Amino acid sequence: NAGVMQNPRHLVRRRGQEARLRCSPMKGHSHVYWYRQLPEEGLKFMVYLQKENIIDESGMPKERFSAEFPKEGPSILRIQQVVRGDSAAYFCASSAGSSYNSPLHFGNGTRLTVT
């Protein structure tokens, strides 16, 4: 089992471009979480998805950010018209069920740099 796979590992975008971050959960996991880590900050919850459903997006900025987890394929975190403040490490985690009973398995993260 390869674990949670995130790609790309590093992503450089100019201001105004779109960033697409991909996350393939562990085999058999149907729960995906996205977190953002800014310099000197901890992991900030962004969104929790199950297959084809957004369960909790309370941590997502209201504009430019969206996430999906389709029936087939990886989960995608999309950032439109990126700005310098979007530069951060974005981590994806997956679990087999409710996070209380199933530990989160993290990917290696995608480091986004906006120039």
Place this chain on the structure above:
Amino acid sequence: AQRVTQPEKLLSVFKGAPVELKCNYSYSGSPELFWYVQYSRQRLQLLLRHISRESIKGFTADLNKGETSFHLKKPFAQEEDSAMYYCALGVGTGRDDKIIFGKGTRLHILP
């Protein structure tokens, strides 16, 4: 408000000395607490959770609801304990569970 506070950014401890990483939480519901660890060049991974009442790699953590704390302790530090430690709080009522993290404490074990 739901919040996890780790007051120390960096904690340096001599090998063989006791370790205590502090964590306080704020949550009106019934808390589920976890410690996650990230060793150098490795992924963030679960270390332990309060519901299991287990000791992992010599570490223990007791949930103190009166003080709203979940400090991580180890009686004798080892060099391989050097890592980034995150305290985490599970919130929700079942279908909408999520885990929120503190800012983390970097533990540096001195030889």
